Amino acid sequence: MELLLPYLEPDGFKQGLMKDYRFCDKDFLNSTVLEMPEDLGTGKLILFNKRNFHFFRGTWNFHEETIFHSPHKVGDNGMMDFRINKEGKISSNFINNEKEFEHNTTDIDGVRIFVPKSLFPKDNGLLKEKLENAQRNYMSQDKLKTIFDTPFDDASCSIILESRILEFLSYWIHYLLSDEKTFEHKKAFEDKIKLAKDFVDTNAFQALAIREISRYCGLNSSDLKKGFKDYTQLPIHQYIIKARMETARSMLLETEKSVGEISDFIGYNNRGHFSQLYLRHFGKLPSEERL
Structure with missing residues (x-):
């Protein structure tokens, strides 16, 4: 089966699913839930359309192998694409210098994000390197995990889901725009905070002093306290x-x-x-x- 849709236009994408593939729609605040008809398969997606960018979260399984095509060429409409799967892998046709949108979309559990390419430098080589480095960044992966842990059984779930995707997007754009050395310094700090959390998890039933955790992870107590609270949303105690x-x-x-x-x-x-x-x-x- 072939799925042919205008990938970079949220309204056209939505109308194509409804008109050509008989998806049912339900609007809720600033989102639309689109559910697959039973004869095609099982699953749904939630589409969020903003003023100059859009994104959707979906999980579905077509009964037969399905290939997605789009009449849009990569980079059309001034948009850059990001595809993210449940394992945290992030890819982009635009950054990879591909010309066409063509994906196997038979069985998907993922997020698609479309942002203006004008936000980013034109050096795709640098962006590609950053994209590869980001796969190893636990903070990025942790924010993605919150997205995939958020249910979207009905439209009311969309408020939480939207906030978590926007949180990830804010972090993600900041990373892509940041100086690599600055980001690597931040990544080293985040790695130390994760080391501190692992140490606390292992020794939570023992008497733990802040100075002991500080020595273990290599951070002063002030940075440790702030970083730990930012990461876990709770003070260490x-x-x-x-x-x-x-x-x-x-x-x-x-x-x-x-x-x-x-x-x-x-x-x-x-x-x-x-x-x-x-x-x-x-x-x-x-x-x-x-x-």
Whole structure:
């Protein structure tokens, strides 16, 4: 089967899916959900159309092998394309100097983003190098993971999905426009923050001092605290408490260990202190979890 659609025009893309391939549409705020007819396959996509750029998130599976073609040539309408799959691989026909849009679209779980090419330098060689380097950047991959972890079972999910794609796009554009040395310095900092998080995850049930984590990851305490909170959305102390409480809850529900044993295991010798933290975190006491 061949899918022929105007790739770089969101309205034409939407109308083509509806008119030529019988997709059903449902508008919600600034998004449109397009659902595949059952005789073609299963799946849907959510399309977001902005003033001078657009993007969509989709997952679908055609019953037969399907090749996508577009009457648009790569770079038409002044647009640059990005294709992102669930594994975090990012590709671009424009950056790879391809002339035609032709992809196997039989089974897709991905994101497509279209932005003005005028935003970026004309040196595609430099952009291609940055594109390859970005595959190793965990911050980029972490932001992509939040996109793919966001459900889009119905249109109401689109608000969260849109915000997460825009967050990634902001980071992504900043990276492509940044000086490579500046970005590499930032990447080295991010790697140290990830090292700190891994260390905390491994030792969350032990008494951890900030200076100990700082020495381990090679950052001063001020940079460590700020970077850790930016990455995890929690201060280090709160992150440790959260990890301990979630482990305690799993043990209460899945083991026969007493509250006291669990309290000791996760690093609290004072059972009363543990119980108050648990109450604050889950709205009930540990002793009430098994009732």
